[in-house]
Amino acid sequence: MEAWDILQVTHEGTNAVKVSKLQMLTSRFETIRMDDHETFGEFHAKLMDIVNSSFNLGEPISNSKVVRKILRSLPERFRAKVTAIEESKDVDSLKIDELVGSLQTFEMTLVSPRKAKGIALKAIKEESLSSESEDDEKMSEG
Template sequence: MAAPLNLEEGHSSTRPPCFNGHFYSRLKARMHDFLMAEDNELWDIVLDGPFIPMIEEKDGDKTSLVLKPRQKHDEADRRKIEKGYKAKILPVCGIGPDEFNRVSACESGKEIRDCLKTAHEGTKQVKESKIDMLTSRYGNFKMKEEETIHEMFTKLSSITNELRCLGEPISMSKQVRKVLRILPKSWESKVDAITET
């Protein structure tokens, strides 16, 4: 039996999370945690872009910033540049061949993140459409008579986790109230007991 698409390999604290194009929200959370555990500056580099050594150059009365020649890099510059490359290579190490083709032309960890984010979350308009669709699914969610509590909660959690990853979290108290409202009649006495408590 083949492993589910999102569980092909085990978790590791020494290797970046694997990503084969499925379950981007899972990758996003795991990559953040992996980079923070590796070196919290790496996540800043992924968010803000790599360090580019610059120097001030004067041209008469005007002063402008220009790229610092490689020969003039000091040890601090080299360390920061190295961290930029580390922030680029670590996310790529766990990417499958199809996703690698998508990001292979990217020059930094920030570009890789932005490329994957756009590919899997879409543009702002696509993201808003996904949020609208998931919010509607959440609002219309019902428990089926033949479902177990575990199956129902797994489906509901999938919707709420996707919303959270898209920047629209639903509080735990709202989720609990939702679960209590959608339970079938056979659960009525238990719902009453929980509500009274």
């Protein structure tokens, strides 16, 4: 028993340290937000680090609290998806993994069409510019 107590104090610290760590984690949990430049995967990893640390200190954060936190913390580009999820699902019974999968899929659809459109438009624009200049040359010669 004495060895267990030593290991516990070494790993978790004294009760005062444990309370302090929990307060810090609670504060981080309340203030964390996904930045505009951040991917959902990066945000999710930071949030789950807080959730797991709290669990390891004996204060688990409920599934529904984490789900609600994720939905509140997303940037504007996710607003349509958040609204759709809130209207179509029971947020209190929604599993974190299900929400994460849905948001990651949505993020992939946001990113890839933008890049493809930009490249396609650029290629078309360059092509049309070069054909216009050829037409201009033909007109001036003829």
